[in-house]
Amino acid sequence: MEVKRICQWCGKPFIAKKTTTNYCSHQCASQGYKHRMKERRIELRELQELIEVKSKLDHQYYFTFAQAAQLMGVSRQYILHQNKSDENARGHIGTEINNKAETVIQIEKDKDDSNISKVESVHTRSKDFLPFAFCINAQLLPELLPDYVPTKKSVGRPKLEPFSPYKDIHEATHRKALELAFDGKETISGYKALEEELTTAYELAGTKFNHNKIVKIIKFLTNKRMVVQESRGIYRFMPDYHY
Ligand SMILES: [Zn+2]
Incomplete structure (x- = not known):
């Protein structure tokens, strides 16, 4: 049996001997195969990242914005939704946060010292408060750290976001x-x-x-x-x- 087909890789027409043949030549078949394998590897990596996030959540009572973003397959900015004038983004979680919340604060562990938690105002309708930090002391009570110098914003965050x-x-x-x-x-x-x-x-x-x-x-x-x-x-x- 002979069937006219279009090569899935180079796009040229060719005569296939089987209906299952998708490529005109060995070369195109191997290029197409390489491409598919690469895509599969990327998908696998993304899946592994998700599994990592999910396993961390077993020991946690809350989602961080970054984790929620990863689980939803969106960027952290999408969740926080900093662009308030963007009407297209209505219905996103971030918009709802801005609409309903008077103040949104963010509590984050210090990158270098996990005993320290820093608190920042992400969005507030009144005046922003200055960032501060606290630790849990020997009596298991939160204790303000007046001398805490917050690490610069860019430090704890991934500098290079993947191409989107x-x-x-x-x-x-x-x-x-x-x-x-x-x-x-x-x-x-x-x-x-x-x-x-x-x-x-x-x-x-x-x-x-x-x-x-x-x-x-x-x-x-x-x-x-x-x-x-x-x-x-x-x-x-x-x-x-x-x-
Ligand atoms: Zn071809």
């Missing part, structure tokens, strides 16, 4: 790049072709992204159904996407 196509690229840029990539074409055939078109298109739209970032962007675009894989290896731009 959602946070790091504006929606208008995504749209511009997609319009450029699919300019005059109904669909793009083959993952490699999609990757190449998008690399060029995002560069024309203003930013050059490396291979790893383009892979993340493609995953993001398909998750958000801005680009849909309508059949194996055939990608279609959905201009009416909900962002």
